[in-house]
Amino acid sequence: MHTRPTTRSDLLHTLQTTRAALLSAIDAVPVDRREEPLPSGLSVKDLLAHITFWERYLLDRLEAAAAGRDVASLPYEIDMEVDAINARVLAQHQSQSWEVIWFDFEDVHRRALAAIEQLSEADIFDPARSQAVIGDDTHTAFDHIYAETAEHFAEHAAEIKTWLTGHPPVMHAGADLCPLVRPETTYAGLQGLNYFAGVSAQNVGSQAICMHLLKMPPGARAKAHLHEHHETAIYLISGQAAMWYGPNLEYHLQMQAGEFLYIPAGVPHLPYNPSPDTEAVAVLSRTDPNEQESVRLLPELENLVKPGII
Numbered sequence: 043m044h045t046r047p048t049t050r051s052d053l054l055h056t057l058q059t060t061r062a063a064l065l066s067a068i069d070a071v072p073v074d075r076r077e078e079p080l081p082s083g084l085s086v087k088d089l090l091a092h093i094t095f096w097e098r099y100l101l102d103r104l105e106a107a108a109a110g111r112d113v114a115s116l117p118y119e120i121d122m123e124v125d126a127i128n129a130r131v132l133a134q135h136q137s138q139s140w141e142v143i144w145f146d147f148e149d150v151h152r153r154a155l156a157a158i159e160q161l162s163e164a165d166i167f168d169p170a171r172s173q174a175v176i177g178d179d180t181h182t183a184f185d186h187i188y189a190e191t192a193e194h195f196a197e198h199a200a201e202i203k204t205w206l207t208g209h210p211p212v213m214h215a216g217a218d219l220c221p222l223v224r225p226e227t228t229y230a231g232l233q234g235l236n237y238f239a240g241v242s243a244q245n246v247g248s249q250a251i252c253m254h255l256l257k258m259p260p261g262a263r264a265k266a267h268l269h270e271h272h273e274t275a276i277y278l279i280s281g282q283a284a285m286w287y288g289p290n291l292e293y294h295l296q297m298q299a300g301e302f303l304y305i306p307a308g309v310p311h312l313p314y315n316p317s318p319d320t321e322a323v324a325v326l327s328r329t330d331p332n333e334q335e336s337v338r339l340l341p342e343l344e345n346l347v348k349p350g351i352i
Contacts, residue, residue, distance in 0.1 A: 046188065050161070053192075056188075057191055060199070063196065076140055082271040092131055094150050094151075096190045097194075100154055100187060103177055105157065106177060107177040165183055166182070169182055180345040181341040189339050223241060240252070240325075251328070251331055257322070260317050262315045263314035265341070265344070266340040269307055269337060270337075273304070273307050275302065276297075276326050279325065281299060282316055286347050290310075291312055
């Protein structure tokens, strides 16, 4: 996982390296497997169309704001759930050839990169400039650029590499056939929380499940997000946890120690620890064996959470 850039030069460098990693992953796919479904159900060709759509959305926002046009006038149904948008993108591009989709993939990135390179440090990071630069007075241009480029490139490069390598389970023998794992190492999730690594494809070779330990400090909160391709089950061991969820984070729940929670794939949510002084400890299990599961950040929902609740 890349450290989030804090300067214009760092952002451009991260864009370059994550794009290179994505191209490397694509290059490793044999020609006769480009339309073979991955575990997510999408092929590599489908992923290219998907990545291009969201990068084009970024480019169109930048160009509209630069021209003084209202981004709400753009031909994107942003009120739809992300899964519905992605399904529509898939339907629109599924019949297109690899060559057509590849041309679009390269052309849109070239134009998006050129637009980003025209931005100053203040344009990218200053909240006071975000309305003029990206048509959003809640999130910076950086939030949009990073989510639709570097973060997205890294997510799908990892997905392709995982699919190609297959992460076959290590064939332990004897007493090591069923490995024990102590949650001693941590990793940072895209959604802004730190997890203790447990069972995953990376450390035990699991094929369809991962399980981790989460300790949320008092007052900690995640970013609004959804998991595009997998379900999540949570058991709260101690403390309290709460969550806003739904297409516009319009629903709210509070969870007590000893309770389970189920989150379907594709449901936007924003979990947090409502306690000002008590840590929340939970076990999370997902139907994706990879530690860095496919998370889609939803910065446009952050301002929908009622003030004073978190």
